[in-house]
Amino acid sequence: MARSEGPLDHQYRGEHPLRTLAYLFRGDRRRISAALLVFAVKHSPIWLLPLVTASVVDTVVQHLEITRLWSSVGVVLFILVINYPLHLLYVRLLYGSVRRVATGIRSALCTRMQQLSIGYHSRVSAGILQAKVVRDVEAIEQMVQQSSDIGLGAVTVLCGGLAIIAVRTPQFLPVFLVVVPAAAVLVMRLRTQLRTHNEHFRQDVEHMSSRVFEMTRLISVTRAHALEGKALNRMNDSLRQVLNSGLRLDLMNGRFASLAWVFLNILGVTFLTAAALIAYYGVWAITPGDVVMLSAFLTTLTNSTTTLLGLAPVITKGLESVRSIGEVLQTPEVEDNAGKAEVAEVRGAVEFRGVSFRYEGAAEPAVREIDLSVAPGETIALVGASGAGKSTVLNLVIGFIRPTGGRLLLDGRDMAELDLRSFRRHLSVVPQESILFEGTIRENVAYGMDEADTERVRAALRDANALEFVERLPDGLDSLVGEHGARLSGGQKQRLAIARALIRDPKVLILDEATSALDTRSEALVQQALARLVRGRTTFVVAHRLSTVRNADRIVVMDGGAIREVGSHAELLARGGLYTALQHGQAA
Template sequence: MQRTVSSPHPSHDHASHRPGTLDHRYRGEHPVRTLGYLLRPDRRRIVIAAAVFVVKHSPVWLLPLITANIIDVVVQHRPEQELWLNAGALLGVLVLNYPMHLLYVRLLGGSVRRMGTVLRDALCRRMQQLSIGYHSRTSAGVLQAKVVRDVESVEQMVQQSADMGLAAVITLIGGLTVIAVRVPSFLPVFLVVVPAAALLVMRLRARLRTHNESFRQEVEQLSARVSEMTSLIPITRAHGLERTALGRVDGSLRQVFTAGLRLDLLNGRFGALAWILLNSLGVTCLAGSALVAYHGWLPITAGDVVMLSAFFTTLTGSMTTLLSLAPIISKGLESVRSAGEVLQAPDLESNAGKDRVDEVQGRIDFEGVGFGYEGVDSPAVEDFTLSARPGETVALVGASGAGKSTVLNLLIGFIRPTSGRILLDGTDMATLDLRSYRRFLSVVPQESILFEGTIRENVTYGMGETDERTVRLALRDANALDFVEDLPDGLSTVVGERGARLSGGQKQRLAIARALIRNPRVLILDEATSALDTRSEALVQEALARLIHGRTVFVVAHRLSTIRAADRIVAMDRGRIAEVGTHEELVGRGGVYTGLQPARSA
């Protein structure tokens, strides 16, 4: 076997870093830092977008000032020219709003969409790097919710924080600046709003985060339940268990309802208290400024009273907007934390810096291999020692729980031995980049996994451009070409989700064609014929005979017809090898293998 040391970031490596991805960067830091990293490539666009927003939003805080100027021109009979200058200035700024708004949307919208794409890309990449053990413990529905719902929440938070938050902040800064210049004596009164609002936010932030996290977990649980329900629909309908299935989902629906209502009530109380407080202060300021002007205590004009009243309404609305953003921001940051649960999950398949596999002869050596699952006292596999020569077919048999599937998972590299070692062509697999090794390996499982696509796409999955002749040869050798040609669209026929439009035998023959087209050196057959009828099994067995020729094959099967032709049969019992030999040899011994025969012949 020839080996080369892989570069840290090979161009074809699916785990390599690309600009803007989050691979291996999230370490539980504050989610705002994660957002900063996500948006860093677009920081110039965001700064320009903010500057554009200031221009487009300026009429909101200029209007009260210009209104005050026009009123004073009328009341004080100042030159008419001032009236037209003020009105013209406001109209000019209003006309600028349209092009500035379109530019702002283009700049910020593009940045937010890119951020969402980068985050989804990072999540999908991390899922590909996480071990099979992680995926067996984590619901696919939960992971789907993180990629779809959580990222959408982050996008909404950034978009709304920019649109509403930036508008509120600019209005506050512009309004307070005008007041400080024109009526500085009233500035302290206006500044009372800011600490009052900040106090509300600080008191409720912790509770908002707790309730958002609870609601998010309930939605993830519901997603897992719905995913489970849809996958079980054929069994549910066949046994008339619709009411039972709905009952399982109803429990999650009630929990989501309760958590959501609790969150809505908290947000409602938060919003109502803020609105009452801010508007009460606004009324107080209006009455106070009018009283000051009426008695002449300070040099305030009629225009100033109108301006202060308008500003307090505007600034109150801005503060209310900022307060209303608190639950949105809290939900978005919780979604960043939710994504971080995947991005910082430590259960990775580590291949960095290990030797690439460029050629495989097919010799496999298990040397005292043991493996135990976490939380289980007894090992699943113990002291497993076996050598498979290139081109040899080895069958693994044994009762349920004997350790057969664990041996296959060790061979694929889904799990690593907790003791002993596995050698590939004389090299310890612990030192190899398993992704490069798997290019020389194919698996035909009990239930072939097809995706929503054409037959051609399923057979050539991951192969890139493959000519039609090669595809047809693989289908022919898999005994699948005849039924494919009878389909209305031939190779372009869409198989449906998980191959729903095909029979079990047809799906299994496509799985064999998928394996054949890759020309693997190591082949794993995991109960490849156990779910088939007699005729389908005969066609699949014939195709398997072509597939295993000249390859190192490990096969797990319950049917005698599948294993009796193996070069060696390994009978396992409680994770250990009980006996090894050919079918005839093991039958003659009358041991563990013989005890399995009645069930296998059925």
């Protein structure tokens, strides 16, 4: 696979996720640097105000020149007024970068999902991949944004506050360097206890939610057996558990809030008293304004340190999400088409020469030593019990998997040497369950065929026995099918799938149990449409109901991953072998 420029072109795994983040944001380095500078300026009021307050207090207490008061007020007003435009500039610079990077990661994940092998997708849940695209990327966004907004704010206050203390009252700097971290650690220990109670409350709420779901599902059984009282008692037990857990949590929240408030205020009063006594007795040369400033900085710096410690869970979650997306972006299980010959034209001749395939970790091959030559335009039906290897053969033809033994030829060319993406432009698949996306009928039928006009869409629908029901819909071709085609019946969805195949005019056609889930009337309409669809095309059909394949040019009977019989319907019945046994078994 040719490597793409951008988020896919990186190690991701085996390195610290912070380095990965630096790589992801490499294109926005200048914007982020500018955002950090703007933030430092716009956040300056938090650590400048205590200094300005000290100047105002000294002016009043010591009766200094009044111009000093106006200068202090002017500085305060200026730094407050410029906050608004600077904040907007900061949001534009930083949040814009974060959003662009998140979009790039999501695009890279979706790109890699399209490149990953079908074997990978069969093993990894679609829900897990969806969570990586949605939740993991969102966790990275939140980590960067909160670290910037909250963390950078706390760092700015700490650096600015400590710098002012070091310049104006250096003798108090060692006190701050000891007291502030100690106070912050104590507050965080209280929060840790609170987190445990929050976890217990969440688990109780989840248990209650499970009980509610269970109760609603069993209402018919409960009412039928007059067990309403029993069900309500079970539900009330869960409700009481949530009540007690919630009350304990509220009490713990109250204790934490009160203890933290009392502790920090006692610390502040103690520090204020000590500073006042030092100023009063002239132990150190500090002014009344310095006393007020130091008291304000104690609370501000303690809160900032606590905030930084509190960011740890958010940062940990974000970095873990970086590792999580790396599992997808750097997985080696991709379909290898790099440097291989493109398929510009297909006649439809397919030949299996001793083809075998073994799934990873399987003890036995799924198919073994298959020899089969299919002429252009021939219809081949694959029949046999579940696990016989039929679906594996289809996946080999589509190119979802490549043979682990033997050779598979397309028009005389080894498919191992072909770019299978270009081959699939000449192929269509009609699966057992039609896959429709939320959109109009026109969009679903002409999916990937932007050049298809209305007449071409209508012709495909007509040949698929679908035009009649489409024209009865209020909006015709522009009618919405609903999510997964929820507004259509099974037969209607399957006929749309056939129309989608017809409009592509494929040379190779795959029909995988295309009528197995339909009622008799719908099956008849679909079979008529399929008869038009297979005409002149190399077709591989998998079906459990043998009545649907009797008109195939040849029927291939499989068992245990090997071909046991090949022939027409009449020839196989005349032999009285495995096909005849399958036929009698279904008739019974």
